[in-house]
Amino acid sequence: MKRASTGVGKLWRNLHKYSSTDTVRDMDKNARPFQDIPGPRGLYNIPFIGAMFLFKPFTKYTVETAHLLYNALVNQYGPLVRVRLGEWVVLVSDVGDMETVMRSEGRYPRRMEPYINVLHCEKYDIPKGVGSLEGEEWHKYRSPLNARMMKIHSAHQYLPVQNEVADDLVAQIKLGKIQKDGALELFFRYACESISVIAYNKRLGYLSPNIENDPSKLQDLKDIQTMFKLMNETLTIPHILLKALPWKAKREYNSAANRIISHATDYYSNTLANIKQRQNDGVVDENNFMMSLLMLDKLSIEEMGSVAFELFSSGTESTARNLQMVLYYLARNPDKQNKLFQEVIETIGPRAPLTTEALGKMKYIFACMKESFRLAYPILSGPQRYIATDIVLQGYRIPAGTSVAMMNQKVAKDEKYFPNPEAFLPERWLRDETGRRMVPIPSSAVLPFGFGPRQCLGRRFAEQEIDLALTKIVQHFQVDLEHGHEDVELRYRIFVGTKHPIRFIFRTRS
Ligand code: HEM
Structure with missing residues (x-):
């Protein structure tokens, strides 16, 4: 049943040597048909409404806990599962x-986009962002952005101003601005403020002490959160039903999105005017x-303008929720937190700002982030693609165009690759002088930012x-956790969060 990872190179070569039909024919004449892939049958396979029976009130799962549903399906049916989630989706959890799948994504990889967002763009004739585009059009937008965002140093030029944003975060924590519903709201404001300096080339004041008197800024924050909440809630509604019926969620989403886009257009226009003026004055700043x-x-x-808005909105909940989780694991593991503290002190000392040079030296902080991504996987399952060619997995034929979801969230807890999988052990990501890790980790096991040409555009910034x-x-x-509140249950709203607010305690160091 299991395909050894070493066979992948041969498969890859074959996939490129033959047409998709020949590939499957030559590779495995006896491949079993798509319909035979194990998975729920009966009621669950009814077109459009079958997926409904996988969730509450028919089971204990909700969209927020769909990761547990996927795990249960994999445990029941094995490494390849076919399930009707609106459309047919194949869940893949074998690393080979x-x-x-990663090699079958084609030249212009296609991914599912929250359909409520697509409908909103269509209704108001708003240009789609990079995340919603396909084919050559996607490529046209993405290529100039790659050169400016994906290089390792792309984000470094923003270090001075983003250091100031992080200083304001600390100031807010000192002022006791962690609200009763936890630190997440403050981290969310931090992420909005940090990403605004890239998307709009200026600080927008989301961490300002006066923000509570600025209804328009507060509305921005609320609207972005509403958009993410509704994107999540409508994920499993079949497209045809979401499009045809007058869902309340669509109305709410459209209002929130239109308001935030209108504010964003103002921010953008002002910045653009300013930048054009500077350009006319002969200022050339290629790093901007x-x-x-x-x-x-x-x-x-x-x-x-549409790129700027997309970068802004994509860089908010994503960064905030994942930041919250790394801090949680550090608070839960004081010895690891202390190790990170030592690294920071040895590299930049107790108060100095973070520099490019320091970042290059700080290996432990990177390991902490990666280990947190492993334990609290940033997204529900792993990357998803509509594969570009026919392939054979576990002896079953998967036709081109099928939606395939990688179960990295599950693989990330596999004892084979991650001994003591529930423990927070950043050390497992560190390499010795020869470049080796404690236990080798397959490069496809933990992909928090996806993979290939369609991977996260904001990775360096996040x-x-x-x-x-x-x-x-x-x-x-x-940083500690309130006594009695050390355990958390994960819940997803596009990105990872927790059922109850995390009860952090911030004790000022002398
Ligand atoms: C910890 C924070 C973040 C995580 C975990 C994350 C994760 C992801 C993932 C998993 C994808 C899909 C990749 C794939 O299918 O292979 C993605 C796409 C994307 N992300 Fe992020 N992201 C984060 C932060 C950001 C930030 C800060 C920005 C903006 C500056 C951003 C902008 C985007 C965009 C525009 C896409 C769509 C790219 C495309 O379709 O070509 N993300 N992100």
């Missing part, structure tokens, strides 16, 4: 199979994300913002 896009002359002003917040927090505080 996952590598095959917005100016460099403008100078490229490839995207229209409207397209640039990592930097989390590094910055963690560094400043451990410089200033010893």
Whole structure:
């Protein structure tokens, strides 16, 4: 049954040597048909409504705990599961199979996009962002952004201003601004403020002490959260039903999205005017994300506006929720927190800002983040693709165009690759002088930012913002959890969160 990872290279070569039909024919003449893949049958397979029976009130699962449903399906049916979640989806949890999927994504990889967002863009004729585009159009947007966002140093030029944002986060914690519903709201404001300096080239004031008197900024925050909540809640509604019926969720989503886009357009127009003025004055700043896009002359002003808005909204809940989880594991494991504190002290001392040079030296902080991604997987399952060619997995034929979801969230807890899988052990990600890890980890096992040309565009920025917040927090505080509230249950709202607010205690270091 199991495909050894070493067979993947041969499969990859074969996939490129033959047409998709020949590939399957030559590789495995006896491959069993798609319909035979194990998975729930009967009621669950009824078109459009079958998925409903997998969730509450018919089972204990909700969209927020769908990761537990996927795990239960894999435990029941094995490494390849076919399940009707609106459309047919194949859940893949064998590492060798996952590598095959990664090689079958084609030149212009296709991924599912929250359909409520697609409907909103269509209804109001709003240009789609990079995450919703497909084919050559996607490529046209994505290529100029890659050059500006995906390089390892892309984010570093924003370190000085983002250090200041992280200082404001610390100031807010000192002022006791962690609200009764936990630190997440403050981390969310931090993420909004950090990403605004890239997307809009200026600080917008989400961490300002006066924000409570600024209804328009408070509305921005609420609207982004509403959008993520509704994207999540409508994920399993079949597209045809979501499009045809007058769901309340659609109305709420459209209002929130229209408001935030209108504010974003103002921020963007002001910044653009300012940057154009500087350009006319002869200032050439290729390191400035917005100016460099403008100078490229490839995207229209409207397209640039839509890119800026997408980067802003994508960089909020994502960073905030994952930052919260790393801090949780550090608070839960004081010895690891202390080790990180030592790394920070040895590299930059108790108060200095984070620099490019320091980041290059700080290996433990990276290991803490990666280990947190492993334990609290950032998204429900793992990357999803509509595969571009026919493939055979576990002896079953999967036709081109099928939706395939990788179960990294499950693999990330597999004892084979991660001994003592429930423990927070950043050390497992560190390498010795020869470049080896304690136990080898397959490169496809933990993919928090996805993979290939369609991987997360904001990865460098997200990592930097989390590094910055963690560094400043451990410089200033010893972080603990309230007694009796040490355990958490994971819940997903597109990105990872917890059932109840995490009860952090921030003790100021002397
Ligand atoms: C810890 C924080 C973040 C996590 C865990 C995360 C994760 C992801 C994942 C898993 C994908 C799908 C990748 C794939 O299918 O292979 C994605 C796509 C994307 N992310 Fe992120 N992300 C984060 C932060 C950000 C930030 C800060 C930005 C913006 C600056 C951003 C912008 C995007 C965009 C635009 C896409 C769509 C790319 C495309 O379709 O070409 N993300 N992200």
